[in-house]
Amino acid sequence: MPLNIAVLGATGAVGAEMLTILAERLFPAETVHALASRKSIGREVSYGERTLKIKDAETFDYASVDLVLMSAGGDLSKDMAPKIAAAGALVIDNSSAWRMDPDVPLAVPEVNPDVLGQRPKKNIIANPNCSTIQTVVALKPIHDAAGIARASVATYQSVSGAGKEAMDELWTQTRGIFVNDEVTPEHFIKQIAFNVIPKIDVFLDDGSTKEEWKMTAETQKILDPSIRLFATCVRVPVFVGHCVAAHLELDRPLSPAKARSILREAPGLMVVDRADEDDPQLVTPIESVGEFATFVSRIRKDPTVENGLALWIVSDNLRKGAALNAVQIAETCLNAGWLKGR
Template sequence: MGYRVAVVGATGQVGREMLNILAEREFPADEIAALASSRSIGKDVHYGDDRVIKAKALEHFDFKGWDIALFAAGSTVAKAWAPKAAAAGCVVIDNSSLYRMDKDVPLIVPEVNADAIDGYKARNIIANPNCSTAQMVVALKPLHDRARIKRVIVATYQSVSGAGNAGMDELFTQTRAVFVNDPLENKKFTKQIAFNVIPHIDVFLEDGSTKEEWKMVVETQKILDPAIKVQATCVRVPVFVGHS
């Protein structure tokens, strides 16, 4: 018998990718629910190559009887709805930053600390880390097991997909504007992103680092080892998809 899986934020870029991966990997799901805001009710969402699901309104959805809820709608939505889903008996896996540093919520990268997943029972919620942290700790894990890493200095070069559809749209419109000599407008990013790099992802903190850089520090310590020192520099680059 398969699982009943709800994807929250299913009409967004990350939610659509979650549905694609579930289908691609043939996850044993008997039923899939695509949930979004009331503005997206009835919108077609693809699940694999040959199946289309109609989006349902999150605010009217009953999580009782559902096994897993994948949240890909940001911290505000997760704060409002993840506890309700968890209280209904549904295991929440949240993609936002909201629960990552909560001591009662495990922060999981399966290839690195799958043994910590049992901690979900405290709140029925599992968090996953920042995208750059997830990539890095997979590479660090075997090295740390062999040699005990003391310090990491890392630079990330992150595509505009990390800023959602608005970020991708801004790169497209600015790139086109450069070629036709139209004026450029910055809406999503603080500086021009077309043909530029911006060492500014998320907000700046009091010490001069950005919150994105802070996430890489504290998340690596929670997932891998609290004794590891991390120095991170995170840069937004004019690439549509794919971090490095």
């Protein structure tokens, strides 16, 4: 039976991408509602070849829908997700509000689909952090083949991961520098144009940032609690597309050639990797934009540790890092047979 669904946060970059991907993947929806704050009521957003008018998220009747894809920030999610779930709709939430709740599955369908085998206790499923998603998609087949004891990762995260205001700031600063305007950071703590900032989210007591903590905690919850992961997360002057440089210490030897073969067969991945000076093959953020796949390049032996392997992982953070993964979660629940129209 087709579902009645709502996208909450439909005016944001991720919400808009959710609507696009629902249409692209022909998700079996009878009706789709676009929801946002009261100030956006009446605005129009695209859903495939159709346009939808924004409805008020606060007064919407959630008992009328079977599924809500939510991308509206952690504070709003903490307040509204339980109410929506109590009305009977399954909530797939893109914020960090529910990720570490033991009663809420944290899911990446290519990695841990087993957590989606039945309706969750709280009727809420959490979408992981953008960089975590692409990292675990690439690490899962390596872990299955040779075991990952330790991972040291550095992320290169685009400004779209911080929202529309951050994207506007990069554009304004870049344009302003060319006409000698004074650069005044507003969203970021430092100039982002022609610069990189080794701080995403707030600092914690141990000197790491919350984004770095998220990568460790979420990877352990999704993939394996025994993996020791250390992250440095950096914001870079790129509009869309996150990159991760991952250096792995494996339990067992795994050659780069074997790793390439394993990764080529894994779901959700595309390997683009040839170290040929005349015709090198590697992926940058630009090539990932608009794509469903997570790309892996620069697969090399890391000789500084026993059984070391290095990977370069690239993905469209608005797609696989957010909207696509949320839609894939819904598809997995639908295929499991328990997500049904009421």
